Amino acid sequence: MSLGGYLLKRVFYSIPLMLGAITIIFALIHAAPGEPTDYIIGDASVSQEFIDRLRAEMGLDRPLWVQLGKYVLEVMSGNFGFSYVRNTPVIALILDRLPATLLLMVTQYVVSVALGIYLGVISARRPNSLLDRGITVFSLAAFAIPLFWLGQMLILTVAYQLDWFPIQGMVNIRQGYTGFAHVLDVAHHLFLPALTLALPNIALILRLTRSSMIEVIGQEYIKVARAKGLSERSVLFKHALRNALIPVVTVVSLNLPTLIAGAVLTETVFAWPGLGRLTFDAIHARDYPLLMGMFIFISLVVILGNLIADLLYALLDPRIRYQ
Amino acid sequence: MRSSTPASAISSVPAVPEPAAPARRPRFGLWRRFRRNRAALFGLAVTTAFVIVGVFAPLLAPYGQLDMAASFQPPGREHVFGTDSLGTDVFSNVIYGTRVSLLVGLFSVLTSTAIGITIGAAAGFFSGRVDTLLMRLTEMFQVLPQFFLAIVIVAIFGASVWSIILIIGVLNWPATARLLRAEFLALREREFVEAARALGMSNFDLIVREILPNALPPIIVNATLQVSGAILLEASLSFLGLGDPNAMSWGIMLHNAQDFFNRAWWMAAFPGFALFLTTLGVNLMGDGLNDALNPKTQSR
Numbered sequence: 001m002s003l004g005g006y007l008l009k010r011v012f013y014s015i016p017l018m019l020g021a022i023t024i025i026f027a028l029i030h031a032a033p034g035e036p037t038d039y040i041i042g043d044a045s046v047s048q049e050f051i052d053r054l055r056a057e058m059g060l061d062r063p064l065w066v067q068l069g070k071y072v073l074e075v076m077s078g079n080f081g082f083s084y085v086r087n088t089p090v091i092a093l094i095l096d097r098l099p100a101t102l103l104l105m106v107t108q109y110v111v112s113v114a115l116g117i118y119l120g121v122i123s124a125r126r127p128n129s130l131l132d133r134g135i136t137v138f139s140l141a142a143f144a145i146p147l148f149w150l151g152q153m154l155i156l157t158v159a160y161q162l163d164w165f166p167i168q169g170m171v172n173i174r175q176g177y178t179g180f181a182h183v184l185d186v187a188h189h190l191f192l193p194a195l196t197l198a199l200p201n202i203a204l205i206l207r208l209t210r211s212s213m214i215e216v217i218g219q220e221y222i223k224v225a226r227a228k229g230l231s232e233r234s235v236l237f238k239h240a241l242r243n244a245l246i247p248v249v250t251v252v253s254l255n256l257p258t259l260i261a262g263a264v265l266t267e268t269v270f271a272w273p274g275l276g277r278l279t280f281d282a283i284h285a286r287d288y289p290l291l292m293g294m295f296i297f298i299s300l301v302v303i304l305g306n307l308i309a310d311l312l313y314a315l316l317d318p319r320i321r322y323q
Numbered sequence: 324m325r326s327s328t329p330a331s332a333i334s335s336v337p338a339v340p341e342p343a344a345p346a347r348r349p350r351f352g353l354w355r356r357f358r359r360n361r362a363a364l365f366g367l368a369v370t371t372a373f374v375i376v377g378v379f380a381p382l383l384a385p386y387g388q389l390d391m392a393a394s395f396q397p398p399g400r401e402h403v404f405g406t407d408s409l410g411t412d413v414f415s416n417v418i419y420g421t422r423v424s425l426l427v428g429l430f431s432v433l434t435s436t437a438i439g440i441t442i443g444a445a446a447g448f449f450s451g452r453v454d455t456l457l458m459r460l461t462e463m464f465q466v467l468p469q470f471f472l473a474i475v476i477v478a479i480f481g482a483s484v485w486s487i488i489l490i491i492g493v494l495n496w497p498a499t500a501r502l503l504r505a506e507f508l509a510l511r512e513r514e515f516v517e518a519a520r521a522l523g524m525s526n527f528d529l530i531v532r533e534i535l536p537n538a539l540p541p542i543i544v545n546a547t548l549q550v551s552g553a554i555l556l557e558a559s560l561s562f563l564g565l566g567d568p569n570a571m572s573w574g575i576m577l578h579n580a581q582d583f584f585n586r587a588w589w590m591a592a593f594p595g596f597a598l599f600l601t602t603l604g605v606n607l608m609g610d611g612l613n614d615a616l617n618p619k620t621q622s623r
Contacts, residue, residue: 020463032479144603149595261470
């Protein structure tokens with residue numbers, strides 16, 4: 001099968017997934033106590049006639065499947081709902097907060113991929129050595145530590161006690177830096193949340209790299225590379241790593257939901273003004289339309305992420321296309 | 324310390340399918356192999372302590388949940404872990420918090436394992452259209468951002484310990500289903516199943532009596548590792564303010580601590596460490612169990 005055909009098949013598969021996510025949220029909206037009209041009416045005393053007119057206007061008097069169809073079309077055209085608490089369309093709120101979350105995520109990815117692969121390779125070089133065991137202990141701890149608690153402890157120690165890093169937020173509002181000073185200020189604020197979010201991912205990537213490197217190192221072509229007299233560095237990082245990375249790429253892209261969960265918690269601890277903090281604020285303001293809109297948005301992003309993972313996998317490992 | 328297998332390293336992270344394990348492992352000497360693994364023994368000890376503290380919490384806690392003293396007392400002789408913003412004893416609260424984690428860990432995993440076994444067994448045994456349909460459903464559940472879905476559901480329908488257990492259980496079954504399906508696909512072609520079928524055994528009996536018992540070891544390992552995931556998920560929800568307001572839990576304590584960083588480090592440090600230790604212990608026990616059940620895939 002050609003790469004294009006393979007991709008088309010995967011895109012086709014993801015359509016029912018998207019519809020499924022939208023249907024779940026639609027079902028939740030209707031199962032939730034109260035009616036969507038309640039958000040608009042609030043505590044105001046209004047006549048039944050007004051409520052009926054509002055219901056007709058919002059299409060709530062139509063059969064459920066018509067409402068679902070309309071809802072799907074709305075979402076597909078980029079309308080993720082309306083936050084009555086903030087009096088703003090959900091999509092505008094999401095786009096407003098997205099850059100901060102993206103900055104956190106991308107930094108996290110760079111850090112965890114670089115460190116995870118490096119630690120995995122040096123760990124695989126001599127399995128069961130002292131270094132390998134130390135790295136294993138580290139990864140077990142990193143898997144078990146609750147992200148938000150790790151964040152809290154980092155704030156308490158290096159930010160609050162030692163005063164090396166700012167405690168919360170993304171910029172120093174009092175100073176109002178501009179230009180390069182602003183970039184440095186953001187980086188200073190970014191360090192701890194990115195480290196917190198990266199830690200479990202470093203552990204995941206290093207475990208995967210380690211086990212897949214150990215497997216690859218045992219194969220014939222590595223012996224050949226060594227026999228040719230290549231340096232150990234070149235054998236490990238060029239010849240072995242290339243093939244060892246294939247499973248790593250897939251798992252890392254499939255791990256997006258876990259990463260989003262981590263971002264919600266990390267942003268909450270560090271008051272990082274991204275989607276995670278928006279989630280936390282929406283929970284406390286009981287802003288359900290915002291929560292639901294964000295759920296749909298995040299579901300779509302995750303499904304898209306899986307598509308990208310499929311594409312990368314097919315590019316890296318041509319065998320997969322013929323299965 | 325023994326290094327764990329790749330499979331067990333992955334399985335402590337949700338949303339990653341486990342590779343199909345070879346069918347039929349020798350199970351004799353399980354405890355002998357488990358005992359040799361010091362990390363696993365440590366995990367077993369922590370888990371046992373966790374269960375005991377949870378069951379006997381009211382006997383072990385020095386103060387009741389409503390006993391108020393002066394707030395923000397640092398750790399000292401009267402209050403080993405200090406007191407919180409309301410003046411209740413942090414040490415006692417950590418002990419009471421064990422109960423919520425224990426309940427959530429146990430019952431949500433029982434729920435998810437029951438659903439996963441039903442769906443995985445049906446998909447693996449019947450194959451064909453049933454399999455395709457069920458696997459599509461499983462895939463959909465696995466792709467959804469589960470944590471976010473849990474947030475939305477708990478926020479809308481309200482939080483109680485049992486509703487959180489149910490939600491975590493309903494969201495966590497896909498891994499179990501996929502794992503069991505793979506086991507079933509491998510096992511159903513084997514001679515002992517053929518023989519039982521030839522003797523006229525019904526499909527139900529084939530599934531429950533013949534195949535399932537042989538497919539259980541990886542399910543047990545998976546369930547153990549899911550316990551820590553469920554405990555962390557409950558704590559995360561509670562930390563975001565979605566905990567059961569009527570029950571003391573570690574997540575709720577960490578939520579309350581968030582506002583008092585500069586005054587009372589002990590409000591965050593102790594419940595979080597309890598959570599960390601429990602998760603670590605359960606994970607190590609699960610890894611050890613995995614190694615003991617699959618002697619061939621142990622450290623290389």
